Amino acid sequence: MISHVALPGLGLAFLLHFNPLLGGGATLFLGTLLIWQLQKNTGFSADAMIGVVFATSVAIGAALTPTEDLVDALFGKFELQSSFAFAIGCVAVLTIIVFIFRFKDELNLAIFSPELAASAGVKLDRLNIYFLLAFSLTVLVGLRFMGGLLAGSLIIIPATTGRRLGSNISQFFWPRP
Numbered sequence: 535m536i537s538h539v540a541l542p543g544l545g546l547a548f549l550l551h552f553n554p555l556l557g558g559g560a561t562l563f564l565g566t567l568l569i570w571q572l573q574k575n576t577g578f579s580a581d582a583m584i585g586v587v588f589a590t591s592v593a594i595g596a597a598l599t600p601t602e603d604l605v606d607a608l609f610g611k612f613e614l615q616s617s618f619a620f621a622i623g624c625v626a627v628l629t630i631i632v633f634i635f636r637f638k639d640e641l642n643l644a645i646f647s648p649e650l651a652a653s654a655g656v657k658l659d660r661l662n663i664y665f666l667l668a669f670s671l672t673v674l675v676g677l678r679f680m681g682g683l684l685a686g687s688l689i690i691i692p693a694t695t696g697r698r699l700g701s702n703i704s705q706f707f708w709p710r711p
Contacts, residue, residue, distance in 0.1 A: 539562050539565030539587055539588065539670075540558035540565075540591075540677055541592060541594070541595020541596070541599065542557075542561050542591055542595045543561030543562070543595075544558045544595065544599060544677075545596075545597075545599030545600075546598055548599055548600050549599075558674065558677050562670040562674055563670065566663075566666045566669075569587050569666060570662060570666055572586070574659060580662070580666070623675055626674070626675050630668055630675075633664065640661055641661065644656055644661055644662075
């Protein structure tokens with residue numbers, strides 16, 4: 535899961551005593567770019583590349599994070615927000631919402647038929663990096679309260695459930711021979 539890519543940055547932030555979200559955000563951004571480049575260069579799926587970067591990030595993050603801060607990095611810590619942090623969070627959420635509404639048709643087409651999307655003029659590489667960045671921003675918004683493990687779970691589980699339900703419904707209406 536891409537949320538675990540934030541762990542090395544969280545660990546460094548705890549070690550160097552600066553804002554953990556800055557460290558987590560930096561490694562999320564770098565990890566997202568790494569996943570995108572690996573996917574482009576190898577031809578493997580984004581899921582496979584996320585798995586490779588995920589395993590490496592968890593190992594590095596666990597090694598770097600001080601023991602007393604590891605629980606906060608993995609499970610989050612509820613703290614009161616400053617007005618500035620709240621405003622930044624609102625801007626991030628609005629950015630994600632605008633992205634979803636702006637690219638919803640291209641995303642749907644690319645998910646169900648990348649070949650059709652490419653023939654319709656959708657730039658799949660560009661759309662993929664935008665999606666990965668929006669996904670990483672979504673994780674970053676939840677990172678403060680939920681930590682790396684829970685933020686990823688609360689994004690992946692509903693999406694996986696929705697995809698499963700969606701395929702069951704489509705099979706009901708259009709059974710395969």
